[in-house]
Amino acid sequence: MLTVENERQLSPNDVDLYLFHEGTLFEGYKVFGAHYEHVDNEDGFRFTVWAPNARSVSVVGDFNDWDAGKHKMKPVKQSGVWTSFIEGIGVEERYKFAIETASGSVVLKSDPYAFYAETRPNTASLTCRIDGYKWHDSKWMRQRDKKDEYHRPMVIYECHLGSWKKKEDGKLLTYRELADELVDYAFENGFTHIELMPIMEHPYDRSWGYQITGYFAPTSRFGSPQDFMYFVDTCHKRGIGVILDWTPAHFCRDTHGLGKFDGTPLYEPCDPKLADRPQWGTYNFDFSKNEVVSFLISNARYWMDVYHVEGFRIDAVSSMIYLNHNNDLPFDLKNKYGGYENLEAIDFIKKLNEAVFIEFPSALMIAEEATDFPMVSKPTDAGGLGFNYKWNMGWVHDILRYMSLEPSERRYHHNLITFSMLYAYSENFILSFSHDELVYGKRSLLNKMPGDEWQRFASLRVLYGFFMTHPGKKLLFMGSEFAQFDEWKDLEQLDWKLLDFPMHHAFHDYAVAFNHFYQETSCLWRLDHEEEGFEWIDADNSNQSIISFIRKGKRKGDYCVIVCNFTPNVYHHFKLGVPASGPYLEMFNSDAETFGGTGQCNRKSVESIDEPFHNHPYCVETTIPPLGISILMKETKKRKTMKAYDQV
Known part of the structure; x- marks a missing residue:
């Protein structure tokens, strides 16, 4: 983390300059911009900016009446980088860089690395210390590095x-x-x-x-x-x-x-x-x-x-x-x-x-x-x-x-x-x-x-x-x-x-x-990015505008059967292939009345039939809601009390 206690020299050193010009200074925010420093018993801010084609660069602000002649910056070893330390500047002081171009004109520019800026329509940068906030997310940060986002919701x-x-x-x-x-x-x-x-x-x-x-x-x-x-x-x-x-x-x-x-x-x-x-x-x-x-x-x-x-x-x-x-x-x-x-x-x-x-x-x-x-x-x-x-x-x-x-x-x-x-x-x-x-x-x-x-x-x-x-x-x-x-x-x-x-x-x-x-x-979500996490039941039912498929998890038996009906027709006793025998419970139905639907739901469990269908060894007959989605899962004691449309 960036803190003043790092005790590092914030003005660019030879390594900083080399990495910057090489395209590998990945923590340039610790070098460029406006940084609080304590130098020779004086508090202030060090300003550093890249302006290789400028004749001269100054820091201007309320602290010097925006006078470009008062705080000239020094070029650093013909690197195109300019720097200066200004004592006595506090936080939230307005500043810009006054850049004298090759033609002799002067342009006022906000700091490209500024940590804080005036509220629009004003455009000045503001001096700022970003090292004082006390974070309370250490547990989150530790756990974040251990998370496998690919296999999480x-x-x-x-x-x-x-x-x-x-x-x-x-x-x-x-x-x-x-x-x-x-x-x-x-x-x-x-x-x-x-x-x-x-x-x-x-x-x-x-x-x-x-x-x-x-x-x-x-x-x-x-x-x-x-x-x-x-x-x-x-x-x-x-x-x-x-x-x-x-x-x-x-x-x-x-x-x-x-x-x-x-x-x-x-x-x-x-x-x-x-x-x-x-x-x-x-x-x-x-x-x-x-x-x-x-x-x-x-x-x-x-x-x-x-x-x-x-x-x-x-x-x-x-x-x-x-x-x-x-x-x-x-x-x-x-x-x-x-x-x-x-x-x-x-x-x-x-x-x-x-x-x-x-x-x-x-x-x-x-x-x-x-x-x-x-x-x-x-x-x-x-x-x-x-x-x-x-x-x-x-x-x-x-x-x-x-x-x-x-x-x-x-x-x-x-x-x-x-x-x-x-x-x-x-x-x-x-x-x-x-x-x-x-x-x-x-x-x-x-x-x-x-x-x-x-x-x-x-x-x-x-x-x-x-x-x-x-x-x-x-x-x-x-x-x-x-x-x-x-x-x-x-x-x-x-x-x-x-x-x-x-x-x-x-x-x-x-x-x-x-x-x-x-x-x-x-x-x-467990196998979102792996082919074994998805299987079509029926992708070809264009006449009824219905698709059905299975989403699978990592564990054996962790799957759900999903049917989407993209027409306003209701289908009772709709036959659907399933991979295993036993009762299936409708865990989610978009047509539930609590969701604004017509109530074409499968309130009772649906028992599998020992008959191959849709390239699966078993099938069920279920109600398919109009313009709706139905999600079936193998019945368990826990799932009987977990129907999503009964929880609202």
Whole structure:
């Protein structure tokens, strides 16, 4: 951990400089930026910045009336790095770097490594000490390193802090207030992790944090760095992991940020064709510069070291590995071999993952990657990119397209719900109903469903059930757990009043019950990434738009039989192959009245029939609910009292 008691010289030494220019200074946050020091019996802050093409650099702030002539920084051995110690500066002092460019003009820049920043619309960096917080998550941290996330349940709650909930006067909740409300809510609703849309400092609310100016500063919109530590600490005390959205692909062009930092393209490529990202109005990072690689990898390790987060969902990976992905330039970019891959970005990604996992073996490194680039979630020594998870965006696209069809049309598009199993084990997948699917006119999950109110809610229940039982970990965007009616409105809080309406309340009960049932049912997650964890019973029943399959756990006999019906027809005495004889108990049924359904449930156990069917030695006859999912498990005394729809 970073503390002043480390007794290390914070100004760059020869080793620091060598590693920085080599692209291997993975703890650059201990060297660059503004650090408290006690020098010659004087307290103050040492400032260090990389600006290789500057004529001169000064630290300016309220403490010197923003006069660039008062605190000039010294160049360090012609390394392009500048440093200075200023005595008498306290915490939360505003500062910037005044950089004299080669042309003689002076630009004011925020500190790229600042730990804290002014609240927008102000743009100065703030001096800060991040070593004083007393953590209470030592037990969590010890256990985290022993956890095998691949074989554990994972239901992630994706959240935008600015619009999850607001105060009565419309102001934002603070990190500490969110710790009191959001963390309990996530725990009680059966989520294992909270994923935060980027909380790194950013100037524009409606960029949602994806266009960053302060990569090392938790946004001051919600409080101080210590307040954010409290939020993470509270999550850990409640058994909730924290994942941050992270954007190493590009950064915003605001004049106080990284763009043309020393008067020249520094963090971005020198070639404008490679630097510009027209679609987003941003600059790409230049992964060919070792100093940029050191900056970004240091940033990833910083959040895990200083703030104890579990890992990252890395945004826009496809835009990193392909030169022309999401690029509106009127021509194609090519690498030195004539291909379309960004070779430097691919090398960076591999190096990033290696550097993170060597220090944090239990880290979650999740790629939002939308193409069929191979081996994204495979180790680098096996030829992969080194992530340990990838969003399954193909499954999300297919299932949402399928569910938007009228039930009578679904029989003609049956492959949309079965195709995913042809590639389900090619990567370690997370199924993600994220914010990307619920904005810009795409409508909420509920509003994607066709039909009247009952059909839409029933379709949403079977969709959620298929989502929770399909192989792969899970991610759900906030509000979807109570069937938010409108698509996400980033300037407003979620429509919490919908919980006053019976159908929304019932759906919320359903989602919460399913989340808890999922966590308690090991066969739904124990072998998520191994082929022996899944077996089709019948994948070909397109005429009735019904699929049936088995999810298996590690232990013999640990399995459940799952049937999904994507039409409003009810089927009694529906014959279904099962692997073993004996009574089967329906443990979950989305059509239970308590969930807003019609009550077409199997209240009594279903006895197997000694007759081969569906390539299984036995079969059962069961009721299949309309637009519903039914989950059967072998009956035991314990399970008789555990029916999920009887627990609400």
